[in-house]
Amino acid sequence: xxxxxxxxxxxxxxxxxxxxxxxxxxxxxxxxxxxxxxxxxxxxxxxxxxxxxxxxxxxxxxxxxxxxxxxxxxxxxxxxxxxxxxxxxxxxxxxxxxxxxxxxxxxxxxxxxxxxxxxxxxxxxxxxxxxxxxxxxxxxxxxxxxxxxxxxxxxxxxxxxxxxxxxxxxxxxxxxxxxxxxxxxxxxxxxxxxxxxxxxxxxxxxxxxxxxxxxxxxxxxxxxxxxxxxxxxxxxxxxxxxxxxxxxxxxxxxxxxxxxxxxxxxxxxxxxxxxxxxxxxxxxxxxxxxxxxxxxxxxxxxxxxxxxxxxxxxxxxxxxxxxxxxxxxxxxxxxxxxxxxxxxxxxxxxxxxxxxxxxxxxxxxxxxxxxxxxxxxxxxxxxxxxxxxxxxxxxxxxxxxxxxxxxxxxxxxxxxxxxxxxxxxxxxxxxxxxxxxxxxxxxxxxxxxxxxxxxxxxxxxxxxxxxx
Amino acid sequence: xxxxxxxxxxxxxxxxxxxxxxxxxxxxxxxxxxxxxxxxxxxxxxxxxxxxxxxxxxxxxxxxxxxxxxxxxxxxxxxxxxxxxxxxxxxxxxxxxxxxxxxxxxxxxxxxxxxxxxxxxxxxxxxxxxxxxxxxxxxxxxxxxxxxxxxxxxxxxxxxxxxxxxxxxxxxxxxxxxxxxxxxxxxxxxxxxxxxxxxxxxxxxxxxxxxxxxxxxxxxxxxxxxxxxxxxxxxxxxxxxxxxxxxxxxxxxxxxxxxxxxxxxxxxxxxxxxxxxxxxxxxxxxxxxxxxxxxxxxxxxxxxxxxxxxxxxxxx
Ligand code: HEM
Numbered sequence: 108x109x110x111x112x113x114x115x116x117x118x119x120x121x122x123x124x125x126x127x128x129x130x131x132x133x134x135x136x137x138x139x140x141x142x143x144x145x146x147x148x149x150x151x152x153x154x155x156x157x158x159x160x161x162x163x164x165x166x167x168x169x170x171x172x173x174x175x176x177x178x179x180x181x182x183x184x185x186x187x188x189x190x191x192x193x194x195x196x197x198x199x200x201x202x203x204x205x206x207x208x209x210x211x212x213x214x215x216x217x218x219x220x221x222x223x224x225x226x227x228x229x230x231x232x233x234x235x236x237x238x239x240x241x242x243x244x245x246x247x248x249x250x251x252x253x254x255x256x257x258x259x260x261x262x263x264x265x266x267x268x269x270x271x272x273x274x275x276x277x278x279x280x281x282x283x284x285x286x287x288x289x290x291x292x293x294x295x296x297x298x299x300x301x302x303x304x305x306x307x308x309x310x311x312x313x314x315x316x317x318x319x320x321x322x323x324x325x326x327x328x329x330x331x332x333x334x335x336x337x338x339x340x341x342x343x344x345x346x347x348x349x350x351x352x353x354x355x356x357x358x359x360x361x362x363x364x365x366x367x368x369x370x371x372x373x374x375x376x377x378x379x380x381x382x383x384x385x386x387x388x389x390x391x392x393x394x395x396x397x398x399x400x401x402x403x404x405x406x407x408x409x410x411x412x413x414x415x416x417x418x419x420x421x422x423x424x425x426x427x428x429x430x431x432x433x434x435x436x437x438x439x440x441x442x443x444x445x446x447x448x449x450x451x452x453x454x455x456x457x458x459x460x461x462x463x464x465x466x467x468x469x470x471x472x473x474x475x476x477x478x479x480x481x482x483x484x485x486x487x488x489x490x491x492x493x494x495x496x497x498x499x500x501x502x503x504x505x506x507x508x509x510x511x512x513x514x515x516x517x518x519x520x521x522x523x524x525x526x527x528x529x530x531x532x533x534x535x536x537x538x539x540x541x542x543x544x545x546x547x548x549x550x551x552x553x554x555x556x557x558x559x560x561x562x563x564x565x566x567x568x569x570x571x572x573x574x575x
Numbered sequence: 576x577x578x579x580x581x582x583x584x585x586x587x588x589x590x591x592x593x594x595x596x597x598x599x600x601x602x603x604x605x606x607x608x609x610x611x612x613x614x615x616x617x618x619x620x621x622x623x624x625x626x627x628x629x630x631x632x633x634x635x636x637x638x639x640x641x642x643x644x645x646x647x648x649x650x651x652x653x654x655x656x657x658x659x660x661x662x663x664x665x666x667x668x669x670x671x672x673x674x675x676x677x678x679x680x681x682x683x684x685x686x687x688x689x690x691x692x693x694x695x696x697x698x699x700x701x702x703x704x705x706x707x708x709x710x711x712x713x714x715x716x717x718x719x720x721x722x723x724x725x726x727x728x729x730x731x732x733x734x735x736x737x738x739x740x741x742x743x744x745x746x747x748x749x750x751x752x753x754x755x756x757x758x759x760x761x762x763x764x765x766x767x768x769x770x771x772x773x774x775x776x777x778x779x780x781x782x783x784x785x786x787x788x789x790x791x792x793x794x795x796x797x798x799x800x801x802x803x804x805x806x807x808x809x810x811x812x813x814x815x816x817x818x819x820x821x822x823x824x825x826x827x828x829x830x831x832x833x834x835x836x837x838x839x840x841x842x843x844x845x846x847x848x849x850x851x852x853x854x855x856x857x858x859x860x861x862x863x864x865x866x867x868x869x870x871x872x873x874x875x876x877x878x879x880x881x882x883x884x885x886x887x888x889x890x891x
Pocket of ligand 1: 139140141142143144145146147150168171172175176179180447448451452455456460534535537538539541542761795796798
């Protein structure tokens with residue numbers, strides 16, 4: 108890949124940036140979940156690897172979180188944008204060279220940022236933990252080049268309309284850039300106090316709401332019609348989804364701070380807007396499930412559809428839970444407990460990861476023009492991910508309910524810690540299954556690139572039979 | 576051409592996103608900055624200094640460039656006994672907190688009093704300054720404000736530090752850095768919840784308690800007791816030492832990590848700490864081979880654990 112950095116744009120084969128991004132994202136996925144599993148082990152067995160500053164929980168936790176968000180999820184998004192945006196515009200990526208550089212600088216910057224974090228150089232703000240110098244780097248060398256490539260490709264399209272996926276892509280790269288810069292402004296300008304705390308959560312909320320959720324959904328809007336051959340059930344519902352994301356998802360940031368002394372009107376407002384997130388959620392889920400009409404056999408037979416539809420279905424509990432847990436009636440019970448950690452993994456490891464994994468599976472086969480090496484390994488990956496995630500989610504939800512009960516009944520804290528112990532072990536086992544599945548995936552994709560059957564001209568990957 | 580549609584669409588998009596930002600950013604900020612800082616808020620910002628995370632003065636988060644908090648019971652200039660007062664010493668070069676640099680952020684009343692009576696604008700970064708918290712009435716309300724004691728009482732940083740002595744000097748600002756760097760806030764909150772658990776952990780914070788603090792680090796995830804008032808629950812330094820060196824010494828079921836590495840290389844007497852020997856002795860104890868655990872070394876006066884314990888004990 109690196110050899111293309113200094114080639115002329117015309118000499119770089121189309122799709123190079125997407126392949127580069129695709130493999131980078133899988134590697135970050137392996138690294139990130141490995142770190143997650145390590146952290147989980149520490150919470151279950153506190154004396155596992157001790158006595159070293161670098162391997163203490165407080166130094167490792169944020170490295171896991173930012174590795175999976177900026178490494179796995181966001182790079183998988185970039186990979187999807189680099190091949191889906193041109194495909195939907197019937198054109199080439201605006202600049203393949205910019206894409207390759209984008210990916211290179213992304214890997215360099217993220218590795219650097221995570222290393223600094225690991226050594227303790229943090230801004231002390233959850234999700235915007237990177238020191239401000241790294242924030243500026245991310246805005247200038249990661250977000251902007253990606254946004255530029257996506258917009259220019261959409262402008263240079265050779266189709267008349269713009270398909271749903273591309274609205275989301277075009278708006279998403281814009282919104283994430285704004286959110287990133289505004290959300291980190293406390294570090295640039297030394298804002299302090301509650302305004303700073305609130306901006307921290309404004310950032311965290313909007314990165315999920317205006318970047319991760321809509322882009323993951325946009326990918327599904329492409330994968331399902333493309334692979335099943337059915338047209339999207341309804342563009343109108345797509346419109347509803349898009350606009351309600353912009354209006355409703357961008358407003359409830361304060362629901363993360365329900366027990367902090369924020370102005371009361373803000374909390375009530377956030378709580379109501381948070382329930383309204385069900386509008387885009389229901390629009391999205393129903394639109395895609397209805398697109399599947401007549402093709403449900405592919406849910407079992409086809410790898411990409413299996414992943415995508417599982418992700419779409421996980422959006423149902425995710426949004427139900429999200430809408431209700433942030434109302435004042437419920438939030439006081441589960442705030443700050445493992446329940447929230449379970450919810451975070453339902454959103455990122457459940458819902459969004461499954462959608463992105465499908466995009467990476469499909470994209471790599473399409474661009475490399477090679478059929479997936481092994482269906483068996485893909486199924487192994489799928490089930491390890493799903494079962495591992497389920498164990499994670501169930502155990503942390505139970506742990507959260509125990510903590511919630513501990514809060515109101517004023518149980519001595521240590522008794523809560525003791526009661527949670529079995530669930531901490533279960534979470535570690537579940538997470539380690541996810542990690543194991545990912546290693547298998549990396550191998551499978553590597554073998555696909557090397558030894559997958561070549562796809563003849565004019566055929567699509569899903570039209571060929573699996574061989575192993 | 577179908578372009579018209581996108582023209583309208585993109586304008587609507589701008590209106591929607593802009594409107595959302597007005598409601599969720601502009602309006603709350605106006606509200607939050609219109610609140611006067613409380614005594615707790617002043618104490619926090621004066622004892623923590625400018626920034627508690629990554630900054631110019633302290634890029635590696637070692638606790639550099641932070642003020643010192645001292646307790647005085649005699650006037651450092653005249654040596655006359657005075658009523659006990661907490662003073663915040665900013666030695667030459669130590670960056671001032673946000674309230675001194677931008678008095679406006681102190682909120683109504685406190686801004687006016689701090690500039691007029693407290694003379695904070697005379698504080699000079701190159702010479703350093705000493706601040707105390709004072710109280711006066713403003714428009715019929717009692718307001719806490721910052722007094723620049725270097726200007727009003729002629730107290731100089733070195734004088735104050737000498738008068739107080741090391742035993743009465745607390746490196747709270749550097750300790751906050753340790754708290755942030757070591758990720759204590761991934762497990763502990765600094766936010767008893769308004770709903771119910773404040774009955775156990777003490778009163779929840781108020782709006783003005785945060786003016787000038789950065790980062791607030793009150794945490795989102797509670798895997799351990801809230802610490803906002805831990806200093807009034809447990810004031811034993813010996814307990815803290817054992818607990819930080821190895822939490823399982825005092826609480827066998829704890830999942831808190833060991834922070835023995837914060838002791839650094841040498842103990843209070845300058846002798847090298849032999850961690851391997853300590854761990855071997857501890858393992859024997861943990862496996863029931865010995866009855867008494869090894870002693871926790873006394874920490875050096877400039878060790879990171881001193882900072883951290885000073886900070887934790889200040890959470891009253
Ligand atoms: C794509 C996969 C994953 C994503 C996107 C992800 C994301 C996250 C996020 C956002 C948090 C912060 C949660 C919060 O503050 O509420 C987190 C925490 C955590 N994750 Fe993951 N995670 C993933 C996979 C895993 C795996 C496989 C494990 C292995 C067990 C794991 C273990 C943990 C642990 C132990 C924490 C700390 C929880 C705590 O502080 O209580 N994660 N992760």
